[in-house]
Amino acid sequence: MRIAVFGAGGVGGYFGGRLAQAGQEVVFIARGAHLEAIRRDGLRVQSLDGDFAVRPARVTDDPAEAAPADVVLLGVKAWQVKEAGRALGPLLRGGGFVVPLQNGVEAADELVAEVGPEPVVGGLCKIFSYLAGPGRIRHAGVAPRIEFGERDGRPSDRVDRLRAAFEQAAGVSVGTPSDITAALWEKFLFIAPFSGMGAVTRMPAGPVRSVPETRELLESAVREVFDLGRARGVGLRKDAVGRTMAYVDGLPADGTASMQRDILEGRPSELEYQTGAVVRLGRDAGVAVPVNLFIYRCLLPGERRARGQV
Numbered sequence: 001m002r003i004a005v006f007g008a009g010g011v012g013g014y015f016g017g018r019l020a021q022a023g024q025e026v027v028f029i030a031r032g033a034h035l036e037a038i039r040r041d042g043l044r045v046q047s048l049d050g051d052f053a054v055r056p057a058r059v060t061d062d063p064a065e066a067a068p069a070d071v072v073l074l075g076v077k078a079w080q081v082k083e084a085g086r087a088l089g090p091l092l093r094g095g096g097f098v099v100p101l102q103n104g105v106e107a108a109d110e111l112v113a114e115v116g117p118e119p120v121v122g123g124l125c126k127i128f129s130y131l132a133g134p135g136r137i138r139h140a141g142v143a144p145r146i147e148f149g150e151r152d153g154r155p156s157d158r159v160d161r162l163r164a165a166f167e168q169a170a171g172v173s174v175g176t177p178s179d180i181t182a183a184l185w186e187k188f189l190f191i192a193p194f195s196g197m198g199a200v201t202r203m204p205a206g207p208v209r210s211v212p213e214t215r216e217l218l219e220s221a222v223r224e225v226f227d228l229g230r231a232r233g234v235g236l237r238k239d240a241v242g243r244t245m246a247y248v249d250g251l252p253a254d255g256t257a258s259m260q261r262d263i264l265e266g267r268p269s270e271l272e273y274q275t276g277a278v279v280r281l282g283r284d285a286g287v288a289v290p291v292n293l294f295i296y297r298c299l300l301p302g303e304r305r306a307r308g309q310v
Contacts, residue, residue, distance in 0.1 A: 001165050004029060004069035004091050006084055008043070008059070010129035010258070011101050012075025013137035015146055017045045018169040020054045027058040027066040035061050037135025046132065047139035049171035063087050068094030071162055073123075074111075078102040078273035085114030092119045097158055099123035099148050103191045103259070104273035105184050108151060121159065122180035123148035124187050128255055141252040145173045149180035185229040185236055189244045191257060192274040193221035196295035198260035199269075206253030217291055219245055224289040225278055231287045263302055271296070271303045 001024055005016030008028040020026040020043075030038060042055025060066055067090040076084045081102060088098060088111075097119045100107035111120045128141035146166060150156050159176055166174035177183040197208050197218045208214045222244050229236045237243075262269035275296040282289035304310045 001025065001070040001161060002068070003027070003165070004063070004066045004072045004096075005075060006063065006072050006088070006091070007075035007077075007080070008034065008038070009075055009131045010137055010139075011125055011127065012073055013043060013131070014045060014047070014127060014129045014139055014144060015101070015125065015166075015169075015172065016073060016075075017043050017052065017054050017137065018144075018172050019165060020057065021052055022165070022169040024165050024168075026054075027060065027069075029061065029063055029066055030059055031061045033134040034131065035059055037133075041135050043137065044135055045137045045139065047171060048141070049139070049144070064090040067091045069096045070094075071096055071158070072098040074098055074100045074102070074107070076102070077268075078104050078107060078270045079268070081107045081110045082114060085111045088115055088119075097121050099162070101125045101146070102273070103187075103195070103270055104277055105181075105188050106273060106277060117151075120151065121148050122151045122184060124180075124184050126187065128252070128257075130258065130261070139171075141255045143173065144171055145175065147175040147177055147180070147183050149176050149178065149183075151180060153178050153180075179235055182235040182237075185225075185234045186240060186244075188229070188274075189222050189225045189236075189240055190247055191259075192225060192278050193218055193292070193295075194248060195257040195259035195270075196275040196292065196299065197221065198257055199263040200295050200298050202264060204253065205248060205251040205255040209248050209251075218248070221291040221295065224282070224287075224292055228278065228282050228285060228287045228289060231285045232281070263299060263306075266302070266306055268306045269303060271299055275299065 005012040006029045008030040038059040043057045044053045069091045125146045127144040129139045132138040259269045278292040
C-alpha cells in the first residue's frame, strides 16, 4: 500500500516507521527541523521492541507531493485535526482514506466535516512514545497497538488491506473491532482521566495508582466517562472500568501521557479534547462529571497561558 503519514511525531513516526520497515511504500509529512533531520539522516526509532531506522526515508512538507495515497495515517495533535483535514484533498483524490489516531473521541467527526464521510475510517492507537529530537522517535512504554474500522461497523476491503499491512510489521499488534466507536470510548475511559490526573498531581502512573486517595479519584473519573459513554448510547462493556484500572496497574511506574507532559512543560496540550471534552459532552448529555470538571478547571489556567490567552 502507498501510505502517507501526516504528522510524523511519536505516534505517526513509530507506526509509519514500522510499516516502512516491513516494506510498505511510506511517505512522511513533517516540517521544520524534524523534516530536515529525516531528509538528512532518515527516521530513527528507539524502541523497547528493538531500535531501528528508516534510511533513506521519503519525507516532504507538502501533502501534494505525497499524493495520491491509499491511506493516510493522521498523527497530528487533536487541535490540529481540522487544519490537517483541509490539506488532505490531494492525498485522498485517488480514492484513499484517512485513519485518525488522536486521543479523544471527536477527530473522525471533525474530519467528516472537512472531507465528507466516505474517506474517514475510525481509528485509535495505544503507545507511550514521543519526539525525542529532530528525526528521532522514542517508544518508552506500552505494547504498541493500532485499531481501526468502518464507522458503521461494516466489513470492508480497505480495512482488510490495511490490517494485512500492519500484520507484516514488527513491534505492532493490530485489531479491527466491529464497533470502532466503542473501542474509541474504551481508550477514552483510560486516556482522559489518566492524562488529567497525571497533570494535576504532576506524578507518573506509579504514585497516582498506589496512593489510595489519588487512585480513588482516578477510578471515579474513569467511571464518570463510562457513565457518559453509556448515556450517549455507546456499547461499552459492563466491566470496562475494572479493565481500565487493571490496564493502569500494568503501566510502567514512570509512565506519563502526552497531554500531561505538554502541560507540565508549558506547551499547548490536548486538554480541550480530553478532560475538556468529558466536561462538554457531559453537559450536553446532562451527565454530571464532577471529578473531571475539577481536573479541567485546575488545568485550564496553565493551558490558556501556554496558548497566550492569559
